[in-house]
Structures are given as structure tokens and as C-alpha cells.
Amino acid sequence: MPSQARVAKPNVRNFLLTGHPRGATGYSGALMCALGFKVGHEKVREDGIASWALAVNAPKMPRIIHKGLLDRHNTTFRSLIHVVRHPVDTIASSAYAESPPSLRFRSRYVLIYGRNEIERAVRSYIAWHKMIIGQRPDFRFQAESSGHDLVEYLVNAGFMKQPTKLRGLKVPSRKHNSREHRKLTWGDIEEACPADLFVQLRVFAKQLGYKE
Numbered sequence: 151m152p153s154q155a156r157v158a159k160p161n162v163r164n165f166l167l168t169g170h171p172r173g174a175t176g177y178s179g180a181l182m183c184a185l186g187f188k189v190g191h192e193k194v195r196e197d198g199i200a201s202w203a204l205a206v207n208a209p210k211m212p213r214i215i216h217k218g219l220l221d222r223h224n225t226t227f228r229s230l231i232h233v234v235r236h237p238v239d240t241i242a243s244s245a246y247a248e249s250p251p252s253l254r255f256r257s258r259y260v261l262i263y264g265r266n267e268i269e270r271a272v273r274s275y276i277a278w279h280k281m282i283i284g285q286r287p288d289f290r291f292q293a294e295s296s297g298h299d300l301v302e303y304l305v306n307a308g309f310m311k312q313p314t315k316l317r318g319l320k321v322p323s324r325k326h327n328s329r330e331h332r333k334l335t336w337g338d339i340e341e342a343c344p345a346d347l348f349v350q351l352r353v354f355a356k357q358l359g360y361k362e
Contacts, residue, residue: 168205169233172243174293175200187283231286242334245271268342319334
């Protein structure tokens with residue numbers, strides 16, 4: 151169970167979970183809820199929020215109800231958790247299932263261009279995640295993991311008193327907040343991108359823990 155010593159105060163929240171659009175922030179927020187924390191998806195709750203858009207400190211967020219917390223200037227998050235999902239899956243979903251307002255919003259903060267939607271999604275994936283890494287997250291959560299590493303982090307950081315077994319909990323499906331779209335392979339992405347960009351993506355993917 152969550153530690154009672156970590157009760158959130160006004161304008162102070164325990165967690166900000168952020169990553170790239172279509173990159174499992176919704177799933178990670180739901181997993182935190184299953185562990186007993188009140189974390190909203192693109193909506194601030196008592197313990198925090200899971201939101202790709204809050205990777206930046208913007209005066210107005212797209213589509214998000216923040217209950218008066220419109221930016222990161224007036225909110226302190228005790229823990230910044232970097233959420234990552236396999237690049238092939240994220241790029242496919244971002245290229246074919248994410249809304250145009252999302253792309254316009256991201257383009258205000260990172261350079262996104264390209265001859266097709268896949269190339270633009272690749273440039274966004276790399277730049278957005280690098281921007282988050284530059285904020286020195288407290289923990290990186292890989293969405294494909296079992297979740298035990300997340301529990302270990304929460305215990306070691308003092309947010310949980312003792313480990314919670316995921317077995318028996320209502321752990322969300324990894325298809326949480328999924329949308330139907332065309333699937334991609336590494337080969338599809340290589341064909342759609344300049345050679346140097348594809349090499350950059352493969353190197354960056356390994357840095358995030360994705361070797362295949």
C-alpha cells in the first residue's frame with residue numbers, strides 16, 4: 151500500500167509519468183492506480199498524473215483537464231517517471247492514430263519534419279524522449295516489463311512501505327487506451343526514413359533498452 155508519509159499537498163503531487171504520445175502513459179497511469187496510487191491519465195489526481203504533454207512546461211495543454219494545474223510552474227512533482235514503449239509500436243501508433251493537434255503541439259517544442267508520417271513520427275520519438283531524458287528522470291519505466299522494477303523503485307524511493315505482488319491485482323491490459331492502426335516493422339521504418347535517421351533511431355532504441 152502507498153506510504154501515508156507521502157500524502158500530497160495542494161500544488162504538490164507525488165508523480166509525473168510522461169513519455170511520447172501513444173507511448174503507454176495511459177497504461178502506466180492505470181498500473182499505478184492498480185498499485186494503490188491515485189494517478190490520473192491526462193487529468194491531475196491526488197497522487198499525480200500520467201501525461202505525455204506535461205513533458206513540457208506549456209501555458210495551455212491540448213485536450214487535457216488539469217483542474218487548474220495548467221503548467222509545471224505552479225506544481226511540484228516529487229518523482230519524474232520516464233515512460234517508454236517499444237519504438238516500432240510507438241512510431242506506428244503515433245504516425246497513424248495520433249491527432250493533428252498533438253503533432254502541432256509537439257512541433258512547438260521539438261523539430262519535427264519529414265517526407266512522410268513515419269519519418270515525422272521517428273523524429274518526434276527521438277527528440278521528445280531526449281527532451282525528457284534531459285530533465286533527469288528519477289526512474290525509467292519500460293511498458294513491456296513485468297512491472298516488478300516499478301514496484302522496486304517505488305519501495306526504494308519511499309512511496310511504498312513494502313513490495314506489492316502484482317499477481318492478484320487488477321493489472322491493466324497492455325492494450326489500455328489502444329487504437330486500431332496499421333502495424334509497422336523495422337523494415338518499414340527503414341524504408342520510410344533517411345539512412346542516417348534510421349541508424350540514429352536504432353542506436354537510441356538500444357539506449358532505451360530495446361535491442362530488437
